[in-house]
Amino acid sequence: MKKLKQLFAVLSAMMLTAAMTGCSSDGSSEGRTKSQDDVSIATDEVNKNNDPDISGQTVYWMATYDLNPKGNADRSVALALFEDVYGAKIQYIATTDATKFDDLANRINSGDPVDMFPYEWDAVPNGVTKGMYDPLDEYVDLEDPLFDDVRHMAEMFKYNGHYYVIPYAVSDPLAITYSRTLMEEEGLKDPYDLYLKGEWNWNTFMDMMKTFVSNGDEGTRHGCCGWFGQAILQSTGDTVIKYDGTKFTNNIMSANIERAELLMEEISKLGLFAPSWYGCFPNDGSVLFYGMAPWSLSESNVQNPDGDIFLVPFPKDPESDTYYLNMNYGATMLVKGSDKGDAVAMWIKCQRLAETDPEYKAAAKEKALIKTTNAQGKVTAFITEEQYDFMQTWYDPDTISTVFDFGYGMGPLMYSETYDYATRGVMNNVADAILNQVQYVGTPDTWAEIRSEWQSVVDTVVEEYNGKIQ
Secondary structure, rough: HHHHHHHHHHHHHHOOOOOOOOOOOOOOEEEEEHHHHHHOOOOOOOOOOOOOOOOOOEEEEEOOOOOOOOOOOOOOHHHHHHHHHOOOOOEEEEEOOOOOOHHHHHHHHHHHOEEEEOOOOHHHHHHHHOOEEEOOOOOOOOOHHHHHOOHHHHHOEEEEOOOOOOOOEEEEEEEEEEEHHHHHHOOOOEEEEEHOOOOOHHHHHHHHHHHHHHHOOOOOOOOEEEHHHHHHHHOOOOOEEOOOOEEEOOOOOHHHOOOOOOOHHHHHOOOEOOOOOOOOOOOOOOOOEEEOHHHHHHHHHHHOOOEEEEEEEEEEEEOOOOOEEEHHHHHHHOOOOOHHHHHHHHHHHHHHHHOOOHHHHHHHHHHHHEEOOOOOEEEOOOHHHHHHHHHHHHOOOOOOOEEHHHHHHHOOOOOOOOOOOOOOOHHHHHHOOOOOOOOOOOOOOHHHHHHHHHHHHHHHHHHHOOEEEO
């Protein structure tokens, strides 16, 4: 589906601060009112803590985007640390979305150097069982306090007794963008205020959409648009596939999942969801809530100059005390057969330092608040300090919990993007088929029918991958 490809191409290529400053995935950027080169990064006080000596090493990175800066973009904090503190460098190996996994496999099989690959959903367990990645256990010390806030995520990804995925950060949460001006005009409460009171949940979300649609002429308004289904599903904190460390189980019959799917049924039947694709929050007053990662926020601000744009996490399940938020995980995979395990571990450490050190975080914020301009000096993208500061609270594990479903990494039967309901992956249909019935011809009207049609497929895949666990 075009939407998912557009979204996760951005998610894979950029961390949140880069996305919000208008950088493209290849490291280039438009003009800025203040150059990122003006934001200095001090690297001379890093404690190397008996880290391995990787000076002079070149690490080969295969991806659809370069970690080295291009155009007038500055080096990332992590790259500055990797080069200036550890004396190593990164060599880019270009690939494409269509060929990346084949290219990686060919390079591994041919013995050509390749050490790092970005984490993607296919990595665990599918990529591991195909012999594409090695574990990071012997190279990364998860007991290091540097990993305190992400250790639970590494445990969440742990497969077959090993750590193949050690997130250095989470980014691009699927959030809800809205206009405070529109809320006030419609006599609705500010979702941000509801969130602060712990009252931002499915019920208040639905009530506001119903009121907004009923306030307008028939057929002129929708309650929501954008990327919604997956975020609604994962706001329960439950997953289609369960893994206990020894085997996978089919959880598609979960009552939590059913409640989320029935919510989507209601949204669809009431005509609250607008199926059109929007690159940013609509500026015509026709939609109340826009579901998308914050990479769209900077343009939404520009396109809605009088909208007083803000954003909140997805509403929580009313039966839960926790906000579970669908996010992308920033992680680097160690490629099978690489002899640069220490260097890849140091790159992961540099990413963690960039995410946690107060000085580097301050520099990242300063960069994020730089406005993007075109050649004529017109501002084309920006975020406000209020928006930035609030979003940083979402990365506190004591505030919001993240979710990972192994189902996305279990091959094409489970995850495959097509426009045909009959050939799409189970996870794709579970996430959004009900909301996008017009787009995916042949989609049943109810969750009960969808579940009945795909339950046996999940059983088959679970049995297959359980057979691959050593």
